[in-house]
Amino acid sequence: MKSQDVPQDNISTYASHKKAIYATDDDGRYDIVASTGWSVEEEATKQALLELERQTQDALLRAIDGEVSALYYHMYSKRMDLQVLAESTGFFKWTIRRDFEPKRFQNIKKSRLAQYADALGLSSSELMKLPKDRSE
Amino acid sequence: MSRVEFIHNHHAHCESGVVSSMMRHSGLELSEAMVFGLSGAMSFAYLPFLKLGGMPLVAYRSMPKSIIKGLSKNIGIKMSMQTFKDPASGEQMLDKLLDEGRVVGAQSSVFWLPYFPEQMRFHFNAHNLIIYAQERDEYLISDPVFEHSVRCEKSALTKARFVKGVMAPKGLLYYPLIVPTEIDYDKSLRKALKKTAKMMLKTPVPIAGIRGIRYLAKHIKKLQKKDKRYAKLFLGHIVRMQEEIGTGGAGFRYIYASFLQESSALMDGGDFLADASKQMSSVGDEYRQFALLIAKAIRSKKSENIDFDVIGDKLLEIADQESLVYKMILDNL
Incomplete structure (x- = not known):
């Protein structure tokens, strides 16, 4: 790719940052060009971000309806899924699934709650609650 | 302090x-390109059974830490x-x-x-x-x-x-x-070039190297029968692994082209590497075209209009084209 062909599409997913792309100058010599992004990459990143957002919103609605516990929502809001949460806490998946039950989660052991909180970067009390504002 | x-x-x-x-x-x-090339980390792997965030692992380079380890071993750090x-x-x-x-x-x-x-x-x-x-x-x-x-x-x-x-x-x-004060480029470059070319061409497992690229292409073609939302996410995932994750563009193929160019002057009889660099640049350009095809597919509102065969075939073409670069390098070493 030639330097002048390096996309400078100012993409939203770079949040005003630039990435280094390898491209050739007029003499065909390779060097690094700072790029404000390529719309194709933006499309792919946005798709992944929207999917995470969709899962989070869906989890929030289900938690509000009392179908699942707040843990289920917070897992998605931290861009995790059952697999990543299991790895981050060291808990078996089936034991985490039990904690998705609202009643069970209300009576969770403090030490176990603290481990979830640590993995999710929240305080134990934050983890028990749902956000008041849906846009959070 | x-x-x-x-x-x-x-x-x-x-x-x-x-x-x-x-x-x-x-x-x-x-240089960064020299580090990357000398470490022999250039690669490809598609592991459908290893899921990360619900998506199979698609990697355009070898395992994390392999750059540090590969380079250290090659030049004596x-x-x-x-x-x-x-x-x-x-x-x-x-x-x-x-x-x-x-x-x-x-x-x-x-x-x-x-x-x-x-x-x-x-x-x-x-x-x-x-x-x-x-x-x-x-x-x-x-x-x-x-x-x-x-x-x-x-x-x-x-x-x-x-x-x-x-x-x-x-x-x-x-x-x-x-840290060594100087590098025996002729020896280290030959070793690294051989390692990468062999890995890409002669890997015994069908999930790595050129065979891995073809394997991924085949899976893309099979997406026709899969859930449409998953199919689109999977395609987007490939583009992210290729372009988003700090690859210098086209899944490290441009960095590698830069490495080949730099090497041509450092290795005895390394003129052929200048040609290899140009060929690898074109391979990179084709990967970008492949990404462009995918972006269009993701954007389309009507999922049934996505032609997975065209996208898969594009990747098969790239696999052929890329394999020629490694063959040329091996023949001239």
Whole structure:
């Protein structure tokens, strides 16, 4: 790719940052060009971000309806899924699934709650609650 | 509190960027592309059974840490690499090394680094960065994929260094103990070029190298029968692995072309590498065309209009074209 062909599409997913792309100058010599992004990459990143957002919103609605516990929502809001949460806490998946039950989660052991909180970067009390504002 | 003079450089990729900056700091000029090429880390792997965030692993390079290890082995660097059982001792050791005036490499999660913008924060645990100083409760960090050096609260970096899970960093810290003053380029380049070409062409498993690329192409064609939302996410995932994850464009193929170009002047009878570089550049261009096809497919409202065969065939063409570059290199070595 030639330097002048390096996309400078100012993409939203770079949040005003630039990435280094390898491209050739007029003499065909390779060097690094700072790029404000390529719309194709933006499309792919946005798709992944929207999917995470969709899962989070869906989890929030289900938690509000009392179908699942707040843990289920917070897992998605931290861009995790059952697999990543299991790895981050060291808990078996089936034991985490039990904690998705609202009643069970209300009576969770403090030490176990603290481990979830640590993995999710929240305080134990934050983890028990749902956000008041849906846009959070 | 000591403070070393450290020059931050903007690189395409985290691990090769860290090693390049670290070597320069130790008095050995080695470009990022040279680090990447000499380590023999250029690769391809498609592991449908290993899911990350619900998506199978698609990698355009070899395993994390293979750049550090591959380069060290090839040119004779001795690197201290240490992991830790608990965050407290890991933080203590980092602070101690910085007090000694060392520039230290670390592995970390991306998600828990506050200086990353929201849009780039995913659960990827094999990010690399350099810590070159500390000031009160902050570290001064040279993150190669950022244009400028950054600051990060100590507690935040420690959390990012000690996340658990796939490719967990376990607080990994590394710094060079012995750095060679010069490199026998002829020998080291031949070794690295052979390693990469052989890996890509002659791997015994169908999930790696050129065979891995063809395997992925076949799976793309089969997406026709899969759930449409999953199919689109899967295609987008391939583009992200190729373009988003600090690859310098086209899944490291441009960096490798840059390496081949630089090598042509350093190796005896290395003229053919200039041609190989041009060919690899065209391979990179085709990967970008492939990404463009996918972007159009993702954008289309009517999923039934996506022609998975066209996308899969494009990748098969690339596999053929790329294999010719490695064959040419092997024939001329």
